[in-house]
Every structure is written in structure tokens, then in C-alpha cells.
Amino acid sequence: MRATAADGFDATRWVPLRYLNFFRLIIAGFFLVAGLELNLGSDAPKVFNGAALAYVGAVLALGFPDAARRFGIDRLISLQVIIDIVLLTLIMWASGGYRSGMPVLMMVILAGAGLVAQGRMVLFYAALATVAVLAENVWRYFSGGTPGDFLQVGIVCIGFFGIAITAHLLALRARTNESLAVSRGEALATQQAVNERIIRDMQDGVLVLGADGIVRQANPRAAELLGVYQLEGLRLADLDEEFADVHGLCGGPEGSLRRLGPAGKLLRCRALGALDDDANETGHGAGGETLIYLTDFEEIQTHVQQLKLAALGRLTASMAHEIRNPLSAVTQAAELLTEEKRGEVQTRLIRIINDNARRIERMIRDVLALGRREEALPEALPLASFVSSLIDEFALASGAEREIYCADIPHEATFAIDRAHLHQILDNLIGNARRYCSGKPGSVRVFVSAEGIGRIALHVLDDGPGIVESERGRVFEPFFTTHPKGTGLGLYIARELAEANGASLELRDNAPGAHFVLTGRSQP
Incomplete structure (x- = not known):
């Protein structure tokens, strides 16, 4: 609707007018080539041929966009309709009157004009066609026609107005709907651009996961949180095995806290149905897609x-x-x-x-x-020798004490952490394990496991009574202790030192004993 140029050319109205010109060209060419063979122009063959030839010339002269730019589209439409009515009236006169079928072609022309014309010009075209047909029938009446022809001609003239008005109203409705669609499309495009900007700049990671586990869409923050350059087209389970069961990992309204991706950041993961608002309980969208939100809990x-x-x-x-x-x-x-x-x-x-x-x-x-926690200086520490030397410090009393500890760590295993911090963390974990274990050989176990790409987990277990369920959520709180001579700061400081090195310390289930896991990067 806004395609009107300064020179008066309206591209949106030119498209239907072009089809109307194509129809005119077919009719004019048909008159010129086969009109006489079909008994058209029988009353005045020369007038018929002249009118048909003029019709073809008028269509060719006025049927191109340069004519619309030269005259303006409204003037061009009026000029074309007037030429159509005048020439079709001449052809009707030369072909025996209204029975030749020319009024039907006038109705088609008026219907097309009603679709492209504006304002009350449609009524003017219908009135002009009515006057022309009535004038031809009056001339024919004085030349020997019958009064009964006026009834049929009158019905045809009423049809002129009905078709012109109906076509015009349909065109107005179509233009109104088109204008509404354009405005809504612009509003939708603006809203979509705003939403894309919000999603791109938001602090949470957002990604759409297909039913096959491949990422369909993701904002830059999601790739940053997971430690990759780009997520689209990647299988999420290949980045981290935790994503093999997305709905088990991220299900529920609150989601879950895990260290995910090559970056190993502590993230809150929530999964919702991407295409169905009623799918929030299951996390499945109507199209099998899943919307995943990732929140950086390390910043929090x-x-x-x-x-x-x-x-x-x-x-x-x-x-x-x-x-x-x-x-x-x-x-x-x-x-x-x-x-x-x-x-x-x-x-x-x-x-x-x-x-x-x-x-x-x-x-x-x-x-x-x-x-006054000092800044961490992480280095790739060989875990096997480090843990062995620390156990030797605990087992200085006797050889029997050494048998209590069982370390199963490959020689190539390394942990990126500050040396003094790791010593303080393991001293607390192994000391607690020794304090509460049964004292039998192998009652304190230390081993490692892989935790995704470039990450490693150090496990410290004992076979003691474990930690009761009511106290599991408080073991890392400052000044909380069950030991009569403890300060309640050991595990709290150990976790703080782990986080200072980009690692995490957590308590896992290991009935009946305690199971602490230190997870971090294998290389700085």
C-alpha cells in the first residue's frame, strides 16, 4: 500500500491491471483475427475491423508500466475503460446490437475496473457503459427495433452497476485486509527483532533441542556457558554425556545444578516444551522439540x-x-x-x-x-604422586596405618589447581575419612574418574557411618560440626578453595560411608 512512487506509479495496483490488460489484448486480437468468421461485424465490417484494429493499438499503447508512469495510474485506468466502452459499443453496433454478447465483455471490463479503480469512478464507468448501450439500443429502435429490447438492455445495465459496485467493495475489503496484514507483519517483524535482541543479549543461555538431540537454535550466551564456539547443528550429548537424558537432567520446574560442557561451569538447567505451553510438565513440545534454559550459577x-x-x-x-x-x-x-x-x-x-x-x-x-583468601595459581599437578605423599604423612605412625588407605590413581592423571590449596582440601577430606572410617585395610579409598572433555573428578570415600540425611545439606556451612573438637570450618574452607580454582566440591550418596568428589579441569 506504500509502493506509490513520486511519479504516481502504484506497483500494488499495477499487478491486477496488468492481468486486465492481458485479457484486453486477447479479446482485441480475437476480434481482429477471427471476428468476421464468427459473424461479428456483419452489419458494418469496415467499422468492425477499424474498431478491432484500434482496440489492439490502444491495448499495446497503454498496457505497459511506462504509460502508468506517464499518465498516472488513475488516469490510465479511466482512459483504458473509456476506450473499452467506446470501442466495444462500436463493435456491438457493427455486430447487430446487444445480442452480439458485447455487454457481457463490458461487465468483465467493469469488474476489472472495480478491482483497480478508486473512489466513485467505478460508478462513472458503469454509468458510461449504461449510456453507451442504451444509446446504441435507441438508435437501433429507430432503425426498426422492438420496444421489448429495452427490458433486456435495462437488465444488462442494472448488471453493470451491480458488478461494478460488488467488485469495488471486494477490492476495498482486499486492500483493507492487505493493509492490516502489512501492519501486523511489520509489528510482528519488529517484535521478532526485539525478541531476538533480548534473547541474544540475555544473561541466560537459551537453546532449542530437536527430538534427535541436535541443537536447532541457540543464543551466543548458551555457547559461551557451555564453552564452545557454536551450538547449532551439534549433538548436545557429544558435548557432555549428561545431556544424553535431557529431561532427566533438566526436568522439573526448578531444573538441576550441574557442571556441564567443556567449560565445566556450574549451570542451572531447565527444560520446557518449546512448541506447547501445556508440555511444561513433561518437557516435550508439540513438535518433539525442547527448550532448554541455562543459568550461570557461578556468577550467582x-x-x-x-x-x-x-x-x-x-x-x-x-x-x-x-x-x-x-x-x-x-x-x-x-x-x-x-x-x-x-x-x-x-x-x-x-x-x-x-x-x-x-x-x-x-x-x-x-x-x-x-x-584473606589468596589468589589461586593453578598448575597441572600429578595426582598419583601428590596423593601418595599426602597419605604417607597420615601413615607415619606404622605400616598398618598405611594399609587403611587405598589409592587407585593412574600416573598420567593431572588436576589443574593450586598446590597449597589441593593439599589443604585433601588434608581435610582424607583426615575426616580417617577419623570416621572403620580402620580396616582399604577403608579409605581415593580414586579418579573422567567427567567429560578435559575434566577430572577426585573421589574420597570411607566405610564409616556416613552422614545422616538431616545433616547432609549443612556439611558445607561455616561453623557446623559434629566433632567435639572441630571448628566447623574445614569443609567450608575446602569448598571455597576449590571454587577459587574453578573446581567444585560436593557430597554424593555412598551408604553407609561418606563420599566427597572434587571436580575440576585436568589442565590449566
Whole structure:
């Protein structure tokens, strides 16, 4: 509807007018070639041939786009319809009147004009055709016609107006629908562009997975979170085996938290039906496609960790100031008591004082270390030798103690992590496993497993009583402990150090004992 150029040429109206011109050309050529053989122009053959030849010339002269640009499409339509009516009236006069069938062709011309013309010009064309046919019939009446012809001619003239008005109303309806479709199409295109921009720039990864497991569409954030350059056309299960069962992995309204893809980021994965709003419960779309949302939980945890460390920093400052002063007095008093050599009761009290003083000192040291956590310097550490040397430290007492630990780690296995951090993490995990295990040979097991492309998992298990279900969600909370002499910071610090190296520490099911898994990259 907006295709009208400055010179008056309207491309949307030219298309139907072109088909009408093609019809005119066929009719004019038919008159010129076979009109006389079909008994047309019997009353005046020369007039008929002249009119047919003029009709062909008019169609050829006015049937091309340059004529529309020269006259303007509205003037061209009016000129063509007037020529049609005049020449068809001459042919009708030369062929014996309205019985020659020319009024029917006029109806076709008026119907076509009603589709392409605008305003009240359609009524003008119908009126012009009516006047022309009535004038021809009046001339024929005075030349020996009958009054009954006027009834049939009148019915034909009424048909002129009916067909012209009906065609015009249909054209108006079609143009209104076309204009509505164009406006809605523009609104839809704008909305689609906005949606694409939102999806492209949103912080969550979004991808559409086909029923065959191949990614149909994905925004750049999804590829970034999974650690690949492009996702379209890839089989998702080839990136990470966890995606082999997408609906088991990402099912449910809350989804699940996993480390996925070559990047190994901690992601929240949710799967919904992409094509059916009622498929949210099953995750299946109407076309077998699945819409997957990936949320970077590491950023969320980092923000939470920053808030936590800020509060913890204030706590450490207050603890260091409030505890160390009385701690010095306690330790000094304990030393003075040992010099006086009093009775057994005093010796027992001294031991209690020293034990609690050391416990307070250890707690302060752990909290201060947590508050000023140093930047990690990861390197590819050979796990077999590292774990073996750490176990040797635990088994210095006797050879029997060494048999409690069972390490099954390939010599080529490496873990990308800071050396001091790994030592502190494993010291806590293996120490806890030794504390709660049965003490039988092989009751503490350490082994590794592959966790996708470029990732490795270090497992520490024991055969002890395990962790009760009510306490499993709190094992990594600061200051939570079930050991009477523990500070409750060991596992919490171990997980913080793991995350500082881009790794994760989690507790898995392993009835009846405990099963901790440290997962990270095999290379820096």
C-alpha cells in the first residue's frame, strides 16, 4: 500500500491491471483475427475491423508500466475503460446490437475496473457503459427495433452497476485486509527483532533441542556457558554425556545444578516444551522439540560469596581483636601454673586451658585465612604422586596405618589447581575419612574418574557411618560440626578453595560411608 512512487506509479495496483490488460489484448486480437468468421461485424465490417484494429493499438499503447508512469495510474485506468466502452459499443453496433454478447465483455471490463479503480469512478464507468448501450439500443429502435429490447438492455445495465459496485467493495475489503496484514507483519517483524535482541543479549543461555538431540537454535550466551564456539547443528550429548537424558537432567520446574560442557561451569538447567505451553510438565513440545534454559550459577555464587566474605571479614576483625587479648592471658596463666607444680587437679585444669587455647587459636587462624583468601595459581599437578605423599604423612605412625588407605590413581592423571590449596582440601577430606572410617585395610579409598572433555573428578570415600540425611545439606556451612573438637570450618574452607580454582566440591550418596568428589579441569 506504500509502493506509490513520486511519479504516481502504484506497483500494488499495477499487478491486477496488468492481468486486465492481458485479457484486453486477447479479446482485441480475437476480434481482429477471427471476428468476421464468427459473424461479428456483419452489419458494418469496415467499422468492425477499424474498431478491432484500434482496440489492439490502444491495448499495446497503454498496457505497459511506462504509460502508468506517464499518465498516472488513475488516469490510465479511466482512459483504458473509456476506450473499452467506446470501442466495444462500436463493435456491438457493427455486430447487430446487444445480442452480439458485447455487454457481457463490458461487465468483465467493469469488474476489472472495480478491482483497480478508486473512489466513485467505478460508478462513472458503469454509468458510461449504461449510456453507451442504451444509446446504441435507441438508435437501433429507430432503425426498426422492438420496444421489448429495452427490458433486456435495462437488465444488462442494472448488471453493470451491480458488478461494478460488488467488485469495488471486494477490492476495498482486499486492500483493507492487505493493509492490516502489512501492519501486523511489520509489528510482528519488529517484535521478532526485539525478541531476538533480548534473547541474544540475555544473561541466560537459551537453546532449542530437536527430538534427535541436535541443537536447532541457540543464543551466543548458551555457547559461551557451555564453552564452545557454536551450538547449532551439534549433538548436545557429544558435548557432555549428561545431556544424553535431557529431561532427566533438566526436568522439573526448578531444573538441576550441574557442571556441564567443556567449560565445566556450574549451570542451572531447565527444560520446557518449546512448541506447547501445556508440555511444561513433561518437557516435550508439540513438535518433539525442547527448550532448554541455562543459568550461570557461578556468577550467582560469586555474588553471594562476595557478600559472605564481606560479612566474614568484619567477623574476623572483631574475632581477632576480642579473642587474642584474653587468649594471651589464658596461655600466660597456664604457664605460670605449670611452674608452681600443684596437684593433679591443677594439672588437669592446665591441660584444659591449653587445649581450649589451641582450639581458639586454630579457629582464629582458619577464619583469618578465609577472610584473606589468596589468589589461586593453578598448575597441572600429578595426582598419583601428590596423593601418595599426602597419605604417607597420615601413615607415619606404622605400616598398618598405611594399609587403611587405598589409592587407585593412574600416573598420567593431572588436576589443574593450586598446590597449597589441593593439599589443604585433601588434608581435610582424607583426615575426616580417617577419623570416621572403620580402620580396616582399604577403608579409605581415593580414586579418579573422567567427567567429560578435559575434566577430572577426585573421589574420597570411607566405610564409616556416613552422614545422616538431616545433616547432609549443612556439611558445607561455616561453623557446623559434629566433632567435639572441630571448628566447623574445614569443609567450608575446602569448598571455597576449590571454587577459587574453578573446581567444585560436593557430597554424593555412598551408604553407609561418606563420599566427597572434587571436580575440576585436568589442565590449566
